[in-house]
Amino acid sequence: MKKNTVMINVLIIEDNISYQRTLYGLINRTEGMKCTNAFTSCEDALNSVSEIEAPEIILMDIGLPGMSGIKGIDKFKTIFPSTHILILTVYDDNDNVFEALCNGASGYLLKDSPPEKIIDSIKEVLAGGAPMNMKIAHKVLEMFSRFKTKKTDYGLTDREKEILQLLISGLTKQQIADKLFLSFHTVNTHIKNIYHKLHVNTRSGAVSKVYKENLL
Amino acid sequence: MKKNTVMINVLIIEDNISYQRTLYGLINRTEGMKCTNAFTSCEDALNSVSEIEAPEIILMDIGLPGMSGIKGIDKFKTIFPSTHILILTVYDDNDNVFEALCNGASGYLLKDSPPEKIIDSIKEVLAGGAPMNMKIAHKVLEMFSRFKTKKTDYGLTDREKEILQLLISGLTKQQIADKLFLSFHTVNTHIKNIYHKLHVNTRSGAVSKVYKENLL
DNA sequence: CGTCGAATACCACGTTCGTGCGATTGTGGC
DNA sequence: GCCACAATCGCACGAACGTGGTATTCGACG
Numbered sequence: 001m002k003k004n005t006v007m008i009n010v011l012i013i014e015d016n017i018s019y020q021r022t023l024y025g026l027i028n029r030t031e032g033m034k035c036t037n038a039f040t041s042c043e044d045a046l047n048s049v050s051e052i053e054a055p056e057i058i059l060m061d062i063g064l065p066g067m068s069g070i071k072g073i074d075k076f077k078t079i080f081p082s083t084h085i086l087i088l089t090v091y092d093d094n095d096n097v098f099e100a101l102c103n104g105a106s107g108y109l110l111k112d113s114p115p116e117k118i119i120d121s122i123k124e125v126l127a128g129g130a131p132m133n134m135k136i137a138h139k140v141l142e143m144f145s146r147f148k149t150k151k152t153d154y155g156l157t158d159r160e161k162e163i164l165q166l167l168i169s170g171l172t173k174q175q176i177a178d179k180l181f182l183s184f185h186t187v188n189t190h191i192k193n194i195y196h197k198l199h200v201n202t203r204s205g206a207v208s209k210v211y212k213e214n215l216l
Numbered sequence: 217m218k219k220n221t222v223m224i225n226v227l228i229i230e231d232n233i234s235y236q237r238t239l240y241g242l243i244n245r246t247e248g249m250k251c252t253n254a255f256t257s258c259e260d261a262l263n264s265v266s267e268i269e270a271p272e273i274i275l276m277d278i279g280l281p282g283m284s285g286i287k288g289i290d291k292f293k294t295i296f297p298s299t300h301i302l303i304l305t306v307y308d309d310n311d312n313v314f315e316a317l318c319n320g321a322s323g324y325l326l327k328d329s330p331p332e333k334i335i336d337s338i339k340e341v342l343a344g345g346a347p348m349n350m351k352i353a354h355k356v357l358e359m360f361s362r363f364k365t366k367k368t369d370y371g372l373t374d375r376e377k378e379i380l381q382l383l384i385s386g387l388t389k390q391q392i393a394d395k396l397f398l399s400f401h402t403v404n405t406h407i408k409n410i411y412h413k414l415h416v417n418t419r420s421g422a423v424s425k426v427y428k429e430n431l432l
Numbered sequence: 433c434g435t436c437g438a439a440t441a442c443c444a445c446g447t448t449c450g451t452g453c454g455a456t457t458g459t460g461g462c
Numbered sequence: 463g464c465c466a467c468a469a470t471c472g473c474a475c476g477a478a479c480g481t482g483g484t485a486t487t488c489g490a491c492g
Binding site: 375398404405418 | 471
């Protein structure tokens with residue numbers, strides 16, 4: 001009935017031995033999943049990489065001795081590009097969450113999650129989802145809203161925005177003039193006005209401001 | 217048994233009348249929740265704002281006639297700062313998801329969600345969570361990983377990075393020279409080398425590259 | 433009707449930049 | 463001991479920029 005090819009192969013990296021065993025047992029007790037490799041550090045796992053087959057899922061702790069799980073995400077993503085990495089940790093501070101997700105983690109769970117939640121999350125990852133602890137999901141949205149600085153209005157006219165756009169893309173005044181069928185002098189005037197409105201006095205100042213404040 | 221004060225007040229903004237009624241019925245059939253106000257556009261809702269009490273939750277569509285739900289998030293967040301806005305839409309493209317979450321949505325569901333999922337999500341929001349459709353959560357993580365572009369290494373030396381930093385902050389070559397107790401010519405040379413390594417030939421090109429690729 | 437902002441256009445001047453050369457010194461590796 | 467490389471310094475020149483002006487046109491708004 002059960003074929004090896006449909007078994008979900010899970011790799012565990014967790015330095016707390018008793019919790020590692022708990023996970024190991026949980027996986028192997030679950031229909032359709034197996035865990036043949038469990039390590040206590042990224043280094044150990046990386047050393048054995050040549051001898052094991054690519055897992056579908058890596059359950060990864062963050063607070064590991066030696067290389068942190070965050071760094072580990074990077075490494076394993078390089079070696080096993082199609083493997084999904086599921087973070088399972090006690091850390092729920094913004095920095096760890098942010099770094100982990102940026103590095104390509106497929107999900108983020110906290111260690112207080114009940115066993116069924118962990119199993120469900122593995123299935124969810126493979127179904128194309130991104131399981132996250134409720135608190136973590138909330139943090140993620142918070143980070144988003146912080147990203148979007150409400151665009152300060154400097155009162156730029158449409159024409160000025162258009163020229164600013166070209167300015168940023170690196171064209172010279174003359175090139176902008178050609179592109180918009182304007183005189184060099186007109187462009188010059190517009191740029192002067194843009195500088196005044198943005199309170200800058202160089203084109204790189206303008207570029208900086210646009211990127212920093214997410215204008216345009 | 218049921219007290220008004222513990223009732224969760226839900227406001228609905230949904231232009232599809234039949235779906236709106238479905239939601240309305242669903243909410244009012246649910247223990248501990250009530251919906252007394254349902255609108256078909258943000259404009260309608262905003263006009264009635266003075267006559268209604270602040271809801272705990274707004275169920276908001278995105279594809280609305282007139283003002284889009286995205287814009288609506290902003291408006292309602294201003295009027296009812298503590299109200300949670302739950303997006304309920306058919307749109308799952310990156311732009312809409314991104315904009316909605318940046319504007320402060322507390323969750324993002326797709327209209328194919330079963331009724332129980334909607335009710336659960338409302339509860340989850342109030343419990344401090346951020347309910348998201350599985351696909352949406354996945355997109356959100358994708359966006360994160362795109363944010364953290366793994367810094368391409370252009371082989372800049374420490375000194376060059378230092379000068380690039382000052383370049384970006386808007387100093388002229390002479391000012392940089394003064395700040396670092398260097399000759400103008402030295403700074404000039406460093407900048408030349410930076411341009412070569414970054415494959416740009418203007419200071420604004422360098423600034424652009426640094427921001428776009430998240431260098432430094 | 434007047435006036436205000438936006439868009440257009442022009443000029444001149446000094447400053448800064450980008451780039452072509454070349455050069456010396458010190459440090460670290462093989 | 464030699465080579466590579468980073469860091470330092472130098473010069474000259476044309477191109478592009480930033481800034482101070484002034485001026486015309488045209489639509490909008492009161």
